[in-house]
Amino acid sequence: MWDYSEKVKDHFFHPRNVGEIENPDAVGEVGSLACGDALKLMLKLDKSGRIADAKFKTFGCGSAIASASALTEMVKGKTLDEAGTLTDNDIAQYLDGLPEQKMHCSVMGREALEAAIANYRGMKIEKPVDEGKIVCKCFGVTDNKIIHEVREHKLTTIDQVTNYCKAGGGCRSSPANPGYYRDGMAKEKEKAEVGKTGTR
Amino acid sequence: MSCGTESDNAAIWGILHANPHKRHIVTTRVEHPAVYNLGKYLALNGYHVTELGVDSSGMLNLQELTDAIREDTAIVSIMYANNETGVIFPVEEIGHIVKEKGSILHTDAVQAVGKIPLNLSKSTIDLLTLSGHKLHAPKGVGALFIRKGITFTPFIIGGHQEKNRRGGTENVPSIIGLGKACELAKKYMSEEQTRVKQLRDKAEDEILKKAPDTRVNGHKTKRLPNTTNLSFEFVEGEAILLLLNEKGICASSGSACTSGSLEPSHVLRAMGVPFTAVHGSIRLSLSRYNTIEDVDYVIEHLPPIIRRLREISPYSKETKVKEQAGKISARV
Ligand SMILES: Cc1ncc(COP(=O)(O)O)c(C=O)c1O
Numbered sequence: 001m002w003d004y005s006e007k008v009k010d011h012f013f014h015p016r017n018v019g020e021i022e023n024p025d026a027v028g029e030v031g032s033l034a035c036g037d038a039l040k041l042m043l044k045l046d047k048s049g050r051i052a053d054a055k056f057k058t059f060g061c062g063s064a065i066a067s068a069s070a071l072t073e074m075v076k077g078k079t080l081d082e083a084g085t086l087t088d089n090d091i092a093q094y095l096d097g098l099p100e101q102k103m104h105c106s107v108m109g110r111e112a113l114e115a116a117i118a119n120y121r122g123m124k125i126e127k128p129v130d131e132g133k134i135v136c137k138c139f140g141v142t143d144n145k146i147i148h149e150v151r152e153h154k155l156t157t158i159d160q161v162t163n164y165c166k167a168g169g170g171c172r173s174s175p176a177n178p179g180y181y182r183d184g185m186a187k188e189k190e191k192a193e194v195g196k197t198g199t200r
Numbered sequence: 201m202s203c204g205t206e207s208d209n210a211a212i213w214g215i216l217h218a219n220p221h222k223r224h225i226v227t228t229r230v231e232h233p234a235v236y237n238l239g240k241y242l243a244l245n246g247y248h249v250t251e252l253g254v255d256s257s258g259m260l261n262l263q264e265l266t267d268a269i270r271e272d273t274a275i276v277s278i279m280y281a282n283n284e285t286g287v288i289f290p291v292e293e294i295g296h297i298v299k300e301k302g303s304i305l306h307t308d309a310v311q312a313v314g315k316i317p318l319n320l321s322k323s324t325i326d327l328l329t330l331s332g333h334k335l336h337a338p339k340g341v342g343a344l345f346i347r348k349g350i351t352f353t354p355f356i357i358g359g360h361q362e363k364n365r366r367g368g369t370e371n372v373p374s375i376i377g378l379g380k381a382c383e384l385a386k387k388y389m390s391e392e393q394t395r396v397k398q399l400r401d402k403a404e405d406e407i408l409k410k411a412p413d414t415r416v417n418g419h420k421t422k423r424l425p426n427t428t429n430l431s432f433e434f435v436e437g438e439a440i441l442l443l444l445n446e447k448g449i450c451a452s453s454g455s456a457c458t459s460g461s462l463e464p465s466h467v468l469r470a471m472g473v474p475f476t477a478v479h480g481s482i483r484l485s486l487s488r489y490n491t492i493e494d495v496d497y498v499i500e501h502l503p504p505i506i507r508r509l510r511e512i513s514p515y516s517k518e519t520k521v522k523e524q525a526g527k528i529s530a531r532v
Pocket residue numbers: 202203204205206208232234279281282283308309310311331332340341342
């Protein structure tokens with residue numbers, strides 16, 4: 001079993017803000033049953049536009065529940081602009097770290113927040129990361145998403161890419177069979193790195 | 201042998217090396233990684249590997265097996281009982297088919313030995329793997345039975361120990377421990393079939409009653425007496441295990457999140473268990489050291505844990521129907 005920090009355990013065993021808000025101002029939903037984790041985030045704003053209440057429901061493992069719980073605590077009292085600057089690393093840090101293989105749980109938190117903010121602003125959830133070529137069929141991860149995670153977190157290995165967005169996590173189960181998608185991912189990562197140096 | 205894994209590897213490599221002109225092996229999609237991943241490795245390294253599928257109860261189609269065995273099939277490796285679901289394959293019957301087709305049968309009986317009666321003197325099995333810690337022997341010892349007359353090339357090459365079948369000084373204390381464990385297993389065998397089975401059935405029945413939207417994975421009767429594999433819809437296995445652990449209850453899960461890989465159980469997937477149910481699967485294994493108090497304790501604590509996690513979960517029966525209609529992100 002995983003070596004979770006005390007903070008993760010605390011938020012898993014005693015999750016804060018579980019539930020739903022009636023007439024929420026913003027709702028963000030990400031993940032799916034098939035993928036193995038999902039998060040529904042609901043926000044209520046006060047008159048000054050600050051987040052007065054945040055609630056969540058999560059389907060997922062210990063660190064997914066803990067990340068969602070932490071997220072709701074972190075955003076309370078913030079404006080949407082302020083909340084929008086939170087990163088998945090912030091969530092992980094708030095929990096005194098997550099096992100590397102579980103970083104995708106905090107990524108899911110950030111994505112739910114992004115989705116909720118977009119929902120509030122009445123924008124179609126603008127997620128270029130979901131457009132593009134599907135590189136990992138197991139988890140429906142696109143090349144754009146991989147490039148995004150590589151840049152955002154300065155990832156240098158394929159395992160890290162898997163840890164942050166799950167891509168390649170399905171078919172690499174056999175150590176003897178690195179699998180097609182991993183090869184595909186290596187190429188995408190190369191592309192992303194080229195892109196990174198290009199924008200500097 | 202140092203463990204079940206070594207025994208499985210020794211069996212398969214030993215036969216392949218003894219029959220270098222035969223390049224085909226037959227196995228199943230539900231083997232333990234000790235055989236499953238070896239099969240994957242062989243397939244990438246010049247061998248032809250046929251993986252037999254299973255139906256939704258985890259059973260093989262024997263006609264498919266018959267059709268799969270070829271002239272160049274060096275070995276058929278099919279487990280006796282599944283380590284995730286406890287499903288028992290009709291290995292003697294399989295042995296007859298394999299004999300008729302002129303191949304050799306290896307069975308990974310790690311889960312079966314000590315739990316169901318086996319008699320190798322009247323058997324169609326050519327090679328059989330067992331592992332100590334599954335029958336209360338020390339960890340780190342296993343054995344490979346090789347029927348007289350089977351040509352076998354040692355996997356570990358060295359001295360002439362073990363009648364030239366495995367080089368290296370024997371681990372005598374572990375071997376004695378394994379011998380004693382086998383003796384005790386034989387003595388208490390009937391208890392596995394009666395008392396342990398009753399405990400398992402009680403646990404299963406009560407949990408199914410108290411936790412709705414739960415299913416048992418694997419054939420209901422062709423199954424080890426001590427194992428139950430349960431899927432709880434809408435919740436995730438690792439979360440269940442963490443909460444069980446808090447209560448001092450030890451279980452395992454086919455969920456992806458527990459394993460370090462992100463792929464959920466290949467066994468449940470091969471059975472066509474929906475992803476939604478695979479993620480929320482746990483296995484409970486009992487032994488003759490368990491008591492009715494243990495079982496009552498689990499029955500008392502497991503259903504509330506499921507309820508608690510379902511309260512956190514955004515899913516319910518209704519959302520699941522929507523989800524399945526709208527999304528096919530699952531890989532088969
Ligand atoms: C069916 C089966 N085969 C092989 C093994 C591997 O045995 P060992 O852990 O002794 O290597 C196990 C258990 O771990 C098992 O359940």
